[in-house]
Amino acid sequence: MRHQLLWAALASLLIVFNVQAAGGADCPKVSDIKASPETDPNSYDDFTYTAESGGVRWVGSTSGTSDTYLEEKYKLVLDEENSTDRICSYKGEKNKVNNVKSIPYLRLTSKK
Numbered sequence: 001m002r003h004q005l006l007w008a009a010l011a012s013l014l015i016v017f018n019v020q021a022a023g024g025a026d027c028p029k030v031s032d033i034k035a036s037p038e039t040d041p042n043s044y045d046d047f048t049y050t051a052e053s054g055g056v057r058w059v060g061s062t063s064g065t066s067d068t069y070l071e072e073k074y075k076l077v078l079d080e081e082n083s084t085d086r087i088c089s090y091k092g093e094k095n096k097v098n099n100v101k102s103i104p105y106l107r108l109t110s111k112k
Helices: 002-022
Strands: 034-037 047-053 056-062 077-082 087-091 095-097 100-102 105-111
Antiparallel strands (some): 047 056, 056 105, 077 087, 087 105, 095 100
């Protein structure tokens, strides 16, 4: 009985720790993400992204697109939050313009 109580207490602590860690990424809302055209001629990126959330600065980039994916037509939403590596992934709806298909995807990483 004593061991069962000890294991239950340990499991409770682990659950509490994991809940706190899962909330640690604190991904920015799509509306808080700002895009700017890449200006470095040696870069393969088309846009760079920045956002602030929970006192953390987030950055990312995309290439191979003439849109930022922040446009309403892409309906970008948070797809995955990885609190361990401090990564936020966003995805949007597939879109076809001028016979060109796009699958919006944006990944932000935190800069401490």
